[in-house]
Amino acid sequence: MKLLPLYLLAVATAAVAQNATFLDGLMSTLENAGATSLTQIASQLNGTSQGQYLLNSISNGDAYVLFAPNDTAVSNAPSNLTSSPADLFAYHVVHGNFSGQSTTYPNTTVGRTFLNDTTWVSLEGNKSQVVAWATRSDGNVHVLNQRNDSTITNVTTYGNLTIYIVSSVLEWPDNFSGTVNADAPYLDGLSELVSNVSQTFYNGSDGTTSNETVSRILDYGFKGFTLFAPNTTAIEAIGSSITTYEQNATLMQIILSNHIINGTSVYSPELVGKSYISAAGQTFSFHINSTGQYVTMGSVTARILQPDVLLSNGVAHVIDQVLLDTEENTGAASSAYMCRVASATSAAGQSTTETRAIGYSQTEGLASGSGSSASSTSSHSAGVAVRGPSAGQMAALGFTAVGVVVGGFLAMA
Numbered sequence: 001m002k003l004l005p006l007y008l009l010a011v012a013t014a015a016v017a018q019n020a021t022f023l024d025g026l027m028s029t030l031e032n033a034g035a036t037s038l039t040q041i042a043s044q045l046n047g048t049s050q051g052q053y054l055l056n057s058i059s060n061g062d063a064y065v066l067f068a069p070n071d072t073a074v075s076n077a078p079s080n081l082t083s084s085p086a087d088l089f090a091y092h093v094v095h096g097n098f099s100g101q102s103t104t105y106p107n108t109t110v111g112r113t114f115l116n117d118t119t120w121v122s123l124e125g126n127k128s129q130v131v132a133w134a135t136r137s138d139g140n141v142h143v144l145n146q147r148n149d150s151t152i153t154n155v156t157t158y159g160n161l162t163i164y165i166v167s168s169v170l171e172w173p174d175n176f177s178g179t180v181n182a183d184a185p186y187l188d189g190l191s192e193l194v195s196n197v198s199q200t201f202y203n204g205s206d207g208t209t210s211n212e213t214v215s216r217i218l219d220y221g222f223k224g225f226t227l228f229a230p231n232t233t234a235i236e237a238i239g240s241s242i243t244t245y246e247q248n249a250t251l252m253q254i255i256l257s258n259h260i261i262n263g264t265s266v267y268s269p270e271l272v273g274k275s276y277i278s279a280a281g282q283t284f285s286f287h288i289n290s291t292g293q294y295v296t297m298g299s300v301t302a303r304i305l306q307p308d309v310l311l312s313n314g315v316a317h318v319i320d321q322v323l324l325d326t327e328e329n330t331g332a333a334s335s336a337y338m339c340r341v342a343s344a345t346s347a348a349g350q351s352t353t354e355t356r357a358i359g360y361s362q363t364e365g366l367a368s369g370s371g372s373s374a375s376s377t378s379s380h381s382a383g384v385a386v387r388g389p390s391a392g393q394m395a396a397l398g399f400t401a402v403g404v405v406v407g408g409f410l411a412m413a
């Protein structure tokens with residue numbers, strides 16, 4: 001199997017002719033950046049309604065970010081990733097202008113992609129999957145949660161499109177078990193624990209009730225959830241008491257449910273200054289300072305060691321302590337859930353209309369010392385983290401049109 005990159009295509013033949021100069025310019029932009037275009041396979045993406053939707057969207061005049069794997073990245077990509085060009089491309093496009101957004105890990109920038117294929121994504125309100133990135137201590141901007149570390153190696157713009165050249169094709173998230181197996185061995189302890197606890201599971205979508213392991217519920221039962229995931233050391237630290245808890249399945253379920261927000265995927269920038277109700281009805285609260293981000297439940301405050309481990313149906317934040325709370329309040333849990341479902345439903349369809357980093361207000365990070373307490377506790381470093389010509393410079397060069405750019409990858413037999 002030989003992998004061929006494809007980067008350019010147009011919505012229709014007429015549009016190609018009409019915007020030939022624009023497309024030529026874009027093609028050379030990508031070529032100069034090491035991302036070669038192969039227009040002859042463009043029709044493969046154009047051949048799906050999902051691909052067409054994507055093309056129409058990104059030519060609508062708004063700002064978009066394209067993560068563009070360079071040619072080496074594409075030739076090194078696992079073949080299963082490249083077998084679905086429309087899905088692959090959808091996960092590489094984010095709606096919005098992120099040029100004022102700069103975060104240093106463990107703070108992260110989270111953007112909503114276009115990937116909403118139900119084969120891969122099961123988030124609340126049918127939202128599309130997100131991608132997270134941040135500057136790490138090596139000074140490079142890393143796309144997080146990637147099996148093959150992907151860094152932004154160059155940045156360029158073309159009209160309203162910001163192109164981040166990346167060193168690997170971006171893989172979209174797997175479910176909890178798959179993620180632990182492949183990428184998060186430090187969660188083996190939790191993974192084992194949730195495999196040993198069963199719970200009566202009410203499946204809201206078909207109204208059936210079944211007895212499932214919590215592991216299976218995490219993998220398939222939630223449509224949007226947030227998991228505070230103690231690493232294996234944290235689980236070992238509570239020692240033999242875990243065995244005692246395990247002997248009482250009800251108690252163990254409550255403890256596990258107090259690590260979960262049921263029905264919504266809350267990314268780390270959205271935790272700041274908020275509180276949430278757990279799946280067992282207890283309250284999570286959060287604070288952030290220069291030493292990190294913390295979650296508190298009852299008498300336990302845990303540090304978030306690794307934020308935003310993205311999952312196909314939610315998100316996990318790795319923490320350094322078990323949130324050992326054995327209290328439950330089922331009424332509070334279910335009303336909080338109903339409230340989230342209502343808000344996810346009203347937000348449905350907004351997945352690709354989010355035009356800024358999730359959890360940041362429009363101007364946040366661009367102005368210092370803003371007034372509200374929520375933003376003053378969450379203001380992140382401002383600044384343009386990227387090199388390359390600005391939109392203004394591009395305009396000066398004559399690239400003022402709002403354009404169509406599409407890349408994708410195709411496995412050719």
Ligand SMILES: *[C@@H]1O[C@H](CO)[C@@H](O)[C@H](O)[C@H]1NC(C)=O
Pocket residue numbers: 029032033034153154155156388
């Ligand atoms: C970054 O891309 C620009 C064109 O967009 C190119 O001129 C420059 O050589 C690239 N830099 C690197 C380090 O690849």
Ligand SMILES: *[C@@H]1O[C@H](CO)[C@@H](O)[C@H](O)[C@H]1NC(C)=O
Pocket residue numbers: 033034035070071072073153166167
């Ligand atoms: C792609 O990026 C990687 C990492 O920076 C680099 O080693 C490789 O040479 C680049 N390939 C191309 C074709 O530019």
Ligand SMILES: *[C@@H]1O[C@H](CO)[C@@H](O)[C@H](O)[C@H]1NC(C)=O
Pocket residue numbers: 009010011012013016042043044046047
């Ligand atoms: C889009 O698809 C149609 C039908 O599959 C094809 O005729 C057309 O050439 C394609 N357009 C481009 C730009 O690839």
Ligand SMILES: *[C@@H]1O[C@H](CO)[C@@H](O)[C@H](O)[C@H]1NC(C)=O
Pocket residue numbers: 061062063097159160391392395400402
């Ligand atoms: C698109 O680019 C044009 C020209 O640079 C600019 O006037 C317009 O505001 C941009 N639109 C968005 C949504 O950024």
Ligand SMILES: *[C@@H]1O[C@H](CO)[C@@H](O)[C@H](O)[C@H]1NC(C)=O
Pocket residue numbers: 078080081174178182
């Ligand atoms: C691709 O294959 C790898 C290894 O088998 C697997 O972990 C990953 O989930 C697969 N990804 C997709 C999108 O199928």
Ligand SMILES: *[C@@H]1O[C@H](CO)[C@@H](O)[C@H](O)[C@H]1NC(C)=O
Pocket residue numbers: 053116117118126349352
């Ligand atoms: C994915 O998003 C597109 C555009 O909003 C929408 O038409 C389509 O129905 C969505 N698919 C799913 C499975 O929600």
Ligand SMILES: *[C@@H]1O[C@H](CO)[C@@H](O)[C@H](O)[C@H]1NC(C)=O
Pocket residue numbers: 186231232233234305320
């Ligand atoms: C869990 O986190 C603690 C605190 O950072 C660390 O010392 C420990 O090595 C981690 N455990 C695992 C299994 O990664």
Ligand SMILES: *[C@@H]1O[C@H](CO)[C@@H](O)[C@H](O)[C@H]1NC(C)=O
Pocket residue numbers: 198199200211212
């Ligand atoms: C659920 O299944 C487990 C494992 O088979 C079993 O131990 C437990 O008693 C069952 N619980 C209920 C409520 O049926």
Ligand SMILES: *[C@@H]1O[C@H](CO)[C@@H](O)[C@H](O)[C@H]1NC(C)=O
Pocket residue numbers: 248249250251326
């Ligand atoms: C198990 O824990 C639940 C919840 O704390 C408690 O109500 C119940 O009495 C416990 N059962 C046993 C056998 O200790």
Ligand SMILES: *[C@@H]1O[C@H](CO)[C@@H](O)[C@H](O)[C@H]1NC(C)=O
Pocket residue numbers: 103104105106107288289290291377378379380381
């Ligand atoms: C993360 O953001 C918080 C709140 O704005 C800030 O106090 C902290 O210094 C930031 N951390 C890093 C590593 O930039």
Ligand SMILES: *[C@@H]1O[C@H](CO)[C@@H](O)[C@H](O)[C@H]1NC(C)=O
Pocket residue numbers: 201202204217221257262263279333334337338
């Ligand atoms: C999530 O909340 C709904 C509604 O209260 C409930 O039916 C479902 O069992 C909950 N899921 C879990 C795993 O707690």
Ligand SMILES: CC(=O)N[C@H]1CO[C@H](CO)[C@@H](O)[C@@H]1O
Pocket residue numbers: 010011015018019059401402403404
């Ligand atoms: C598909 C596409 O990009 N169409 C654009 C072609 O150029 C004109 C004028 O610059 C735009 O209005 C179209 O949106």
